[in-house]
Amino acid sequence: MDVWLRFTATLVAFSLIGLARASAEPQILGLIASLEPTSLQCERGQCGAEFTSFCIEQHRKPPVLGTVYDIHDPETLIVEGVREDGQTIRFQASGLLDIASARGRSAVRISVPARFLKDNGLASVRVTVGERATLIPEPNPTAYWVHTGYDIAVAAGPLRNAAAAIIDRGGARTGAALLTARLINALPRAGRASEARRDQVWRSVELSPESSGYELVVTGFDQCYRVTRSGLMSLRQCLGSLHDRWISKLNVDYWEAVDAGS
Numbered sequence: 049m050d051v052w053l054r055f056t057a058t059l060v061a062f063s064l065i066g067l068a069r070a071s072a073e074p075q076i077l078g079l080i081a082s083l084e085p086t087s088l089q090c091e092r093g094q095c096g097a098e099f100t101s102f103c104i105e106q107h108r109k110p111p112v113l114g115t116v117y118d119i120h121d122p123e124t125l126i127v128e129g130v131r132e133d134g135q136t137i138r139f140q141a142s143g144l145l146d147i148a149s150a151r152g153r154s155a156v157r158i159s160v161p162a163r164f165l166k167d168n169g170l171a172s173v174r175v176t177v178g179e180r181a182t183l184i185p186e187p188n189p190t191a192y193w194v195h196t197g198y199d200i201a202v203a204a205g206p207l208r209n210a211a212a213a214i215i216d217r218g219g220a221r222t223g224a225a226l227l228t229a230r231l232i233n234a235l236p237r238a239g240r241a242s243e244a245r246r247d248q249v250w251r252s253v254e255l256s257p258e259s260s261g262y263e264l265v266v267t268g269f270d271q272c273y274r275v276t277r278s279g280l281m282s283l284r285q286c287l288g289s290l291h292d293r294w295i296s297k298l299n300v301d302y303w304e305a306v307d308a309g310s
Contacts, residue, residue, distance in 0.1 A: 072193035074111040075153055076203040077101045078211050079181035083226050083259070085128065085174040088159060089233060095173055096146075096159025097233045100225045101183065102215050102295055103153040104203045106303045108193075111149035117156060117183040119147065120204045124181035125158075129170040137168070145175070147183060153299070154292040155229070156183065179216070180208050207306065214302045221294040223261030224268070228291040230255070231269065235284040246273065246283055264294070 080100045088095040103110060111117075119125050122142035129137045144164075150157040158175055165173060182204040188194065195203075215222065234249045235241050241249070250269060255262060272286035 071191050072108055073188050073191045073195050074115055074149075074185050075103045075105045075108045076185065076195070076200065077111070077117065077149075077153060077156065077183040078104050078208055078215065079124075079156070079177045079183060080216050080222060080226060081179050081181070082175075082177040083230075085126075085176045086230075086233065087172050087174045090162050090165070091237065093162050094146075094159045095162050095165065096157050097175070098150050098155045098157055098229055099175075099177060100229050100291070100295060101149075101154060101156045102211065102299050102302070104182070104207050104211055105199075106306070110153040111185065113149060113151075115149040116186040117147040117149070118186060119145070120182040120184050120200070121180075124178040126176040126178065128174050128176075129165070129168055130172045130174065131169060132171045137170070141175075151288055151292055154295045155288070180212055182208050210306055211302050214305055215295075215298045218298045218301075220261040220264055221298055223259055224264035225261070225291050225294045227255050227259055227261055227265045228268065228287050228294075231265070232284055232287050232291065235282075235287075237284070240276075240282045241284070249283075261294075 078101060080102070082099075086097045086099065088097050119141055122140060125141035125145065127139040127141050127144060129139060131137070144160060146159045146161075148157055149155075160173055165171070184195065184200055184204075230253050231249060234253050235245070255265065268290040269287070272283055272290065275281070276283045276286050
């Protein structure tokens, strides 16, 4: 009987842990600073692009597709509108941008409604990510495990600083992820790109051979180009998988460093 009670108690404990994790608010994310401004591509009433992100909180669940986020410090996102004559206008990021998870913890989509361009007489909108940008999930008051002010302060402060040293300045892998994100944004969000667009995407993005991670991207792009000539996977999906693999390895390095220092 004692063995059975202990077994039952263990099952209950694991069930409660699983329930708490399932009903918790998802991970706070970091955004890696941009190599350059990223133009938002307009389609279906939205203008947006993907940006490289990573997990700051290892022990929370990763976000699901479409999880809504807010920027912790609006000054770390620079939003510029460009008029037809080339004049640029700067806008406040707070309350303007829609930010949501695109692929788990490794990529988010930042967008504005297409009508924002028309209302402000803009030809395009571009976003630049600054240093130590941090994303906080939209509050969920019904969650079992919510983010307290202390949780957010720790994640956006000391933990974000630790991540900056390991992930933001992660060398070739970080560079490769940022370059690959540019290729991803040059491809259609849904469906397969035409052969003409597949052939043009590398030239249209104009990646510099001097950029960190360039050789990794060349190898990865060539492989993805070959394996997606037929089949169900698109070139964009394959590049997304490569991008996320590089970020995941850096994320593991960060988690191990934080655990060792705790």
